Amino acid sequence: MQNKPVAPVSSPHKYELRTGVWVMLLLAVLTFGEFIVGVIAPPWGGALLLVAAFKAFFVVKDYMHIGRLFSTEEEKH
């Protein structure tokens, strides 16, 4: 067995991973909330759509990185 060197995790790397976890937790809590409301009070469809839009906002911002589209700096990738 050859031991591979483990690269140290940099701060931006940690920050990006942590952001991913926070967004996931937010999505989990809101989706479960939607489920409860949908089962108990189905007529609240408008509110449920607002929650869905709120969830979508975070996915588009933090997972799809829409900000990169408007970025003028020469990024890597």
Added chain:
Amino acid sequence: MTEPQASSGHHAPAGASYATRLARNRLGLWLFVVSDAFVFVGLFIARMVLLGPNRPELLQGLGLAVTAMLLVSSFFMNRAEVEMAHGNRPAFLRNIMVTLVLGTIFLVGVVGVEWQLAPFGPSDGAEGAVFYSMTGFHAFHVFTGLILLFVVWNNGRRGLYTAEQHWGVEAAAIYWHFIDVVWMFFYVGLYLMGTPA
């Protein structure tokens, strides 16, 4: 989805930098995403018009389970992209494989289970038409997304991406998250909004 070589872009002027072509690729992909979103919006409007305050009689537990699978798959897709951006190829491959597995479970859950258990068929009135067209069109996107993820995983395995140049990974991630965003609304429209018909 291999990375374009800096000196041989087909559509970019000779000498265009990787960053310039990357910016064009991003714009092109986002234009596609927005145009594709219009079709999904049309399907959602059809649901609102045809079903109104009612919703199809579906299994709530199964709906929540497949939704959870897709949400968690998005999380792992994000991790895969972050790991590639920092040059951690083994972690990238691991995370994208988890995404593939979760996406496949979602697809099987919707097409293989929900479609079979639904108490109506595609030709059983507005309910069937709305449910099968919405889930069918979305499932087709999931299927193509899975193919894309497999191609990207295979390219990653062959070492075609680097921390500096991995547009293929970014593109696959954007497409996969888009599928997730669409389902967030479809889940509400099909499973939660209105009273069961």
